[in-house]
Amino acid sequence: MRISLLMPAHNRSIIAALAFLMLAISGPVCPASGNAPKQNAVILVFGDSLTAGNMLPAADRERLWVRRAARNSDGRLTLINEGKGGRPTGSVADFKAALARHPGATALAIMLGTNDSRDTSAQCVAKATANITAMIEHARAVRGADFSILLIAPPNINKDALGPSKPIASEREANLRNLAAAYRALAEKHNTRFATLHGILPPETLAKDGVHPDARGNDLIAAALLPDLLKLQNTR
Numbered sequence: 001m002r003i004s005l006l007m008p009a010h011n012r013s014i015i016a017a018l019a020f021l022m023l024a025i026s027g028p029v030c031p032a033s034g035n036a037p038k039q040n041a042v043i044l045v046f047g048d049s050l051t052a053g054n055m056l057p058a059a060d061r062e063r064l065w066v067r068r069a070a071r072n073s074d075g076r077l078t079l080i081n082e083g084k085g086g087r088p089t090g091s092v093a094d095f096k097a098a099l100a101r102h103p104g105a106t107a108l109a110i111m112l113g114t115n116d117s118r119d120t121s122a123q124c125v126a127k128a129t130a131n132i133t134a135m136i137e138h139a140r141a142v143r144g145a146d147f148s149i150l151l152i153a154p155p156n157i158n159k160d161a162l163g164p165s166k167p168i169a170s171e172r173e174a175n176l177r178n179l180a181a182a183y184r185a186l187a188e189k190h191n192t193r194f195a196t197l198h199g200i201l202p203p204e205t206l207a208k209d210g211v212h213p214d215a216r217g218n219d220l221i222a223a224a225l226l227p228d229l230l231k232l233q234n235t236r
Helices: 009-026 058-063 065-072 091-102 123-141 165-189 215-230
Strands: 040-045 077-083 107-111 148-153 193-196
Touching: 009 123, 009 148, 040 091, 040 215, 058 065, 058 215, 065 077, 065 215, 077 215, 091 123, 107 123, 123 165, 148 165, 148 215, 165 193
Parallel strands: 040 077, 040 107, 107 148, 148 193
Antiparallel strands: none
16 A cells, blocks of 8 residues: 655645745855855956057957957956047046046056157156056046056057158167066056067068057957956956
């Protein structure tokens, strides 16, 4: 003889209701703090035409390094493009306005210096680092001392492909090398992250005008910067 242990339906309903009530009181189970999922980083990218991408053909705009890096982050990064053609490091007022426009940004990346490299005076590097310092100090003053910043040294140029600035090609190249070294020291001083793009672009990717990379060059920039951009997650 087989004995059935089925309980009446009304008893099962009572038990289910009690179980639901206990779960509601106790709240959801949270992961341990050490295993907390990384949050999406919203990074304001402040730069010049290399960031704006206005020199890329329309058909290649989706390969702009800012867009490609965001796509390749698998949803972990939102990159706000605040690039503007011709922008030098002296655009501190523009920087302050851009930062104010995006109160939701959780981190900052600065990539400037290509236009400054045309300054053949002995003060090129000193002036650029002073301007970048002003940006870093302002960002930390308004967003907090722990506001995460990535300082990016600009890429190399193709001297042979330069246009109007070809007569000062060697000076520009030297300035870019020196800016990379100065930015590294500046990042250490102000406790920001640092990445350099100097030397990563093959000459053929700069064939257009010696300065603005083509689509492949943008792919290389995105690949080089993505690891450093991802490190800006959960750092506040």
